[in-house]
Amino acid sequence: MSDLTAGAVLPARRPGLPYAVVIVLLLALLGAAGTAAIAAGSVALPAEQVWSILLHRIHPALADQTWTAVRETIVMDVRLPRVLLAAVIGAGLSVCGMALQALVRNPLADPMLLGVSSGASVGAVTVVVFSLTVFGAFSLPIAAFLGALAALVAVYFLARSGGRMTTVRLVLAGVAMAEVLSAVASFLVVTSNDPHKTQSAVRWMLGGLAGTTWTTVWIPAAAVLAGTVVLLAVSRPLNLLLAGEEAASSLGLDVHRFRAALFVLVAMMIGTIVAVSGAIGFVGLIMPHVVRLLIGADHRRALPATALLGAAFLVMADLVARTLITPEEIPVGIITALVGGPFFLWLMRRRSK
Amino acid sequence: MKLIVEDVSVQIGDRYLVSDVSLEVADGEVLGVAGPNGAGKSTLLRTLYRVRRPTSGRVLLDGEDIWKMPAGWLARRLAAVLQESSGDFELTVYDVVAMGRTPHKRAFDGDNAGDKAIIADALDRLDVAGLAYAPFDRLSGGEKQRVLIARALAQQPATMVLDEPTNHLDLRHQLDALNLVSALGVTAVVALHDLNMAAAFCDRICVMDGGRVVALGTPAEVLTPALLSDVYRVEADVAMHPKTGVPHVTLHTGGSRVTN
Numbered sequence: 001m002s003d004l005t006a007g008a009v010l011p012a013r014r015p016g017l018p019y020a021v022v023i024v025l026l027l028a029l030l031g032a033a034g035t036a037a038i039a040a041g042s043v044a045l046p047a048e049q050v051w052s053i054l055l056h057r058i059h060p061a062l063a064d065q066t067w068t069a070v071r072e073t074i075v076m077d078v079r080l081p082r083v084l085l086a087a088v089i090g091a092g093l094s095v096c097g098m099a100l101q102a103l104v105r106n107p108l109a110d111p112m113l114l115g116v117s118s119g120a121s122v123g124a125v126t127v128v129v130f131s132l133t134v135f136g137a138f139s140l141p142i143a144a145f146l147g148a149l150a151a152l153v154a155v156y157f158l159a160r161s162g163g164r165m166t167t168v169r170l171v172l173a174g175v176a177m178a179e180v181l182s183a184v185a186s187f188l189v190v191t192s193n194d195p196h197k198t199q200s201a202v203r204w205m206l207g208g209l210a211g212t213t214w215t216t217v218w219i220p221a222a223a224v225l226a227g228t229v230v231l232l233a234v235s236r237p238l239n240l241l242l243a244g245e246e247a248a249s250s251l252g253l254d255v256h257r258f259r260a261a262l263f264v265l266v267a268m269m270i271g272t273i274v275a276v277s278g279a280i281g282f283v284g285l286i287m288p289h290v291v292r293l294l295i296g297a298d299h300r301r302a303l304p305a306t307a308l309l310g311a312a313f314l315v316m317a318d319l320v321a322r323t324l325i326t327p328e329e330i331p332v333g334i335i336t337a338l339v340g341g342p343f344f345l346w347l348m349r350r351r352s353k
Numbered sequence: 354m355k356l357i358v359e360d361v362s363v364q365i366g367d368r369y370l371v372s373d374v375s376l377e378v379a380d381g382e383v384l385g386v387a388g389p390n391g392a393g394k395s396t397l398l399r400t401l402y403r404v405r406r407p408t409s410g411r412v413l414l415d416g417e418d419i420w421k422m423p424a425g426w427l428a429r430r431l432a433a434v435l436q437e438s439s440g441d442f443e444l445t446v447y448d449v450v451a452m453g454r455t456p457h458k459r460a461f462d463g464d465n466a467g468d469k470a471i472i473a474d475a476l477d478r479l480d481v482a483g484l485a486y487a488p489f490d491r492l493s494g495g496e497k498q499r500v501l502i503a504r505a506l507a508q509q510p511a512t513m514v515l516d517e518p519t520n521h522l523d524l525r526h527q528l529d530a531l532n533l534v535s536a537l538g539v540t541a542v543v544a545l546h547d548l549n550m551a552a553a554f555c556d557r558i559c560v561m562d563g564g565r566v567v568a569l570g571t572p573a574e575v576l577t578p579a580l581l582s583d584v585y586r587v588e589a590d591v592a593m594h595p596k597t598g599v600p601h602v603t604l605h606t607g608g609s610r611v612t613n
Contacts, residue, residue, distance in 0.1 A: 233460035242442045246435055250402040252428025252456040297442040
């Protein structure tokens with residue numbers, strides 16, 4: 001290869017906001033959403049008191065205690081774990097959505113559209129309805145995880161023909177799989193004789209974060225963090241997938257092995273997430289699109305941004321879900337679907353132009 | 354880098370797409386691959402850039418069997434320019450060209466100043482620097498083709514495989530692209546439909562028909578009225594161009610034979 005021509009310079013800067021500014025704005029949004037979500041509720045707390053309590057917990061010297069022990073309990077044991085879980089799940093669904101969209105090279109792929117969450121539902125509902133305790137306290141998340149993995153693998157192989165996976169077949173296989181598995185889950189719920197079990201199974205399927213405690217936060221948080229780090233490590237190969245299968249191969253990617261490994265990773269993340277939250281739709285579909293519109297499709301830049309945006313979005317959605325018609329709580333999956341459905345249609349119309 | 358194709362066959366079911374092809378491309382040589390539609394040109398090229406595994410035979414680059422080496426090993430030595438691809442994602446031209454650096458990078462490596470200079474240079478050479486932040490999907494066919502050649506340049510390969518790299522390009526950009534490839538001094542295998550372009554830019558031409566190599570040699574040796582009649586079923590004159598000294602094919606447009 002010959003020498004570089006001297007003075008080859010890029011003409012214009014990438015249009016739009018600089019990346020660092022976008023990240024700072026998203027962090028500010030997440031901070032504001034988190035503060036509002038901890039402050040709001042049956043006992044309303046001023047924002048500065050929320051921060052004082054949090055800072056005091058980090059180190060007592062950072063803030064003087066001027067509040068009651070009850071308020072500290074509300075912040076630390078009731079609202080903070082729930083807000084953290086919402087952030088973790090929002091971030092996890094968004095990065096999984098973005099990875100899946102690259103993996104199947106279809107911008108309409110979503111964890112919930114590919115039958116993955118229905119698979120998790122069948123696993124979780126089976127555990128609830130039959131009171132299975134094979135894996136002790138972790139029976140439900142493990143069953144949901146296995147269900148998600150099974151569904152994703154089934155969809156993956158149904159969508160392949162002659163060694164190639166076409167996006168049309170993938171979406172069709174995903175929709176069919178989701179329908180069948182939802183029917184199985186519904187059947188299990190309806191035929192269960194125990195109304196208590198039925199109610200908890202239905203609650204679970206609608207998706208919600210009610211009753212979150214610290215014990216439910218750790219496993220999904222660890223899974224999402226680890227999974228996101230892995231996805232960041234493979235962000236260049238993810239970019240190659242957008243170029244198409246042959247181009248990706250010629251650029252040094254073992255496409256089939258990479259896809260298979262990533263499917264397993266994403267299924268693990270989604271399974272873990274869905275196990276604690278139920279099926280929360282549309283987050284994984286919308287957030288990647290908004291981020292691509294803001295800063296482009298390069299995964300090295302888009303993955304961190306989509307994680308932050310997804311976290312902030314679900315924290316806000318969960319805040320609406322639990323405060324809109326207090327004291328009743330709406331499953332957060334209903335809120336995200338109400339926002340996401342119209343967005344999906346808008347996107348569809350925009351693409352067909 | 355020397356590229357050797359050794360008895361390569363590609364079989365699907367009982368049909369041979371490529372059958373017993375053997376070629377040697379010397380270091381720095383530009384080999385043109387010509388032939389009618391369905392002759393097996395693209396399939397042969399796919400065995401070179403590691404997308405279609407030969408049913409039998411070997412492809413050796415620098416003495417190594419490319420199908421036994423890791424995919425990344427080949428991508429650092431050989432770049433492919435494929436027929437245009439597109440997707441529904443908001444990739445910019447810059448993003449697409451920057452992909453060419455991937456084979457040289459590990460996980461979490463950023464693009465350093467050297468990478469950025471290579472990307473900017475590739476954009477500049479293919480005359481697409483002004484489109485750097487335009488969405489790739491909205492470009493014309495010819496612009497996309499130039500971007501994909503720029504991506505191959507950013508790979509900094511010693512060998513290039515190009516499948517019809519000029520079919521969407523206007524005359525100026527066809528000449529520029531082929532001049533660029535020969536000026537790079539890389540070993541290149543180029544599938545071309547335009548025989549006059551092939552004659553002007555290739556050291557040797559390999560003509561395929563029905564999956565087999567039916568002629569291989571310098572443009573003057575290969576491009577004969579007899580061959581054009583046998584392989585393409587057209588009547589044509591071949592004359593030495595008075596200024597460039599390369600063979601020039603002129604079709605008898607009225608006399609093409611329709612045999613089926």
